[in-house]
Amino acid sequence: MTAGRTSHAAKVLAGRLVLLFGVGGLWELAARTGVFPAAFIGQPSIFLPGLARMFIDGSIYGPILDTLSATALAFCIGGVLALASALLLTAVPILREIVQPFLDALNALPRVALVPLFIVWFGLGMTSKVISGVSLMYFILLFNTLAGARSVDPDHRGLARSLGLGSSQIFRQIVIPTAIPAIFAGLKLGLVYTLLGVVTAELIAGGKGLGSLVSYYSNTYDANGVFAVLVVLVAVSFALSTLMEKIEGRLMRWKQP
Amino acid sequence: MSVAAPGQEGIRIEAVSHRYGDVAILDGIRIESRPGQFIALIGPSGCGKTTLLDIMCGIRKHQSGNVLVGGRPPVEGRADTARMFARDALLPWRTASANIDFALKARRRPGNHDAITAQLLEDVGLTGFADNYPSQLSQGMRQRVALARTFSLESDFLFLDEPFGALDAQTKLVLQEKLLSLWERTRSTVVLVTHDLGEAIALADRVVVMTARPGRILADVPIDLPRPRSVSALQKTRAYHDLYAQLWDSLEQATASARLHPGGNA
Structure with a gap:
């Protein structure tokens, strides 16, 4: 059983390595032979060492820190606002009914299209990036939380009422715990989208940050520079969602069988 | 029975009728019980037995007649x-013991909640599962926790809405025995809604058979089997099977009335 699982895991790992090095090799080959010009697609044997140099000389830490701090700020502000709004809208159903179509409309709007406006309103600095991130985070978490709070099992409500609990106790003891998994799903998804919002603003506004770096390299036709930063972005995004999953796993042990 | 001391009264249902819009659900229901009686309500689907239970619980207000619990x-x-x-x-985010504690806290029951909970879990045969979440328990075990939670309240009146309806025959038997042994100690007044005639006879002091919609009382049969009972031992007794045959006839009549008056939600 254990041996079978180990060999299965080994096969999966081997398959992934083949895929990674296969695609990397083909990429390298395409660039070297000139099937696709290296100036357009970059070249792994150049941008990977370049990436390493960015870490060694420390030039990448500033942009990472800048993007991460904007993301963290937007995540927190958007998250708090979304949870507060969800609390209010769940507690006052009539209010929710009033604002629902407007929320739907705003949610349907592709918010990255607003980034140029944010830049006009809030300038080229941190504020625009954070607002851009917040505009994505807020709606993702708000919609998830509202849906979660609505999914209360009628039996749970019936039980609470049969025990004589009032509506505020039902809200605290039944509605909020019911919504927790949906809130976490919203936080997880929201974090990745917050990063997207921040990087989009950086791409457009320039300044510091990883998005600005991508924009700089692509404006100077440095495909290898673009790919080096993209690798960093993938790593950052992956690290953030792994972190969220770890926290979620700890807080929601009851979900696992 | 009519001039009982306060706290010594059972359930009194007089001429209760109820309709949803144009559909008559209950018609002239009359049940009077002494305290500590175990009543089973049985009847075809849509006969309004759950509505009647909801009325006794106060979830639904009856439209005419009189109900006193x-x-x-x-x-x-x-x-x-x-x-x-x-x-x-059960609340999935609470462990077995925390689910029972939820009820104890909600009712502000005095005493050591940990001790009460541990004792009840032992009574339903779940010692060692106190810290398991519902997702880690089988359906039968979850319903045992629910049973323990219900009895943790030590209420004078228990309303059970097909509590074992979703369980397989074997598990059901175990749960019925647990219910009886818990009830033997509290002797609360119980109203059990069930589809299962065998269950009704094995558990109750009295089986009330209702007709299809609109629900009327077709038969009200005392079950004089001695207590304490063993559900599995009863299956082998003559008296049990005689009662079963007698009540089966009533149920057939009730079901026939369902065919004559279609529109039930069966």
């Missing part, structure tokens, strides 16, 4: 009543 009109959440659902209704 323990001498008072029913109100949802009353401290001397407890309700058990067809599904376990």
Whole structure:
């Protein structure tokens, strides 16, 4: 059983390595032979060492820190606002009914299209990036939380009422715990989208940050520079969602069988 | 029975009728019980037995007639009543013991909650599962926790809405035995809604058979089997099978009335 699982895991790992090095090799080959010009697609044997140099000389830490701090700020502000709004809208159903179509409309709007406006309103600095991130985070978490709070099992409500609990106790003891998994799903998804919002603003506004770096390299036709930063972005995004999953796993042990 | 001391009264249902819009659900229901009686309500689907239970719990207000539970009109959440659902209704984010504690806290029951909870879990055969979440328990075990939670309230009146309806025959038997042994100690007044005639006879002091919609009382049969009972031992007794045959005839009549008056939700 254990041996079978180990060999299965080994096969999966081997398959992934083949895929990674296969695609990397083909990429390298395409660039070297000139099937696709290296100036357009970059070249792994150049941008990977370049990436390493960015870490060694420390030039990448500033942009990472800048993007991460904007993301963290937007995540927190958007998250708090979304949870507060969800609390209010769940507690006052009539209010929710009033604002629902407007929320739907705003949610349907592709918010990255607003980034140029944010830049006009809030300038080229941190504020625009954070607002851009917040505009994505807020709606993702708000919609998830509202849906979660609505999914209360009628039996749970019936039980609470049969025990004589009032509506505020039902809200605290039944509605909020019911919504927790949906809130976490919203936080997880929201974090990745917050990063997207921040990087989009950086791409457009320039300044510091990883998005600005991508924009700089692509404006100077440095495909290898673009790919080096993209690798960093993938790593950052992956690290953030792994972190969220770890926290979620700890807080929601009851979900696992 | 009619001039009982306060706190010594059972359930009194007089001429209760109820309709949803144009559809008559209950028609002239009359049930009077002494305190501590175990009543089973049985009848075809859509006969209004759950509506009647909801009325006794105070979830639904009856439209005509009179209902008194323990001498008072029913109100949802009353401290001397407890309700058990067809599904376990356990809170998935709470462990088995925390689910029982939820009820104890909600009712502000005095005493050491840990001790009460541990004892009840032992009573339903779940020692060692106190810290398991519902997702880690089988359906039968979850319903045992729900049973323990219901009895933790030590209510004078228990309303059980097909509590074992979703279980397989073997598990059902175990749960029925547990229910009886818990009830032998508390002797609360119980109203059990069930589809299962065998269950009704094995558990109750009295089986009330209702007709299809509109629900009327077709038969009200005392079950004089001695207590304490063993559900599995009863299956082998003559008296049990005689009662079964007698009540089966009533149920057939009730079901036939369902065919004559279609429109039930069966």
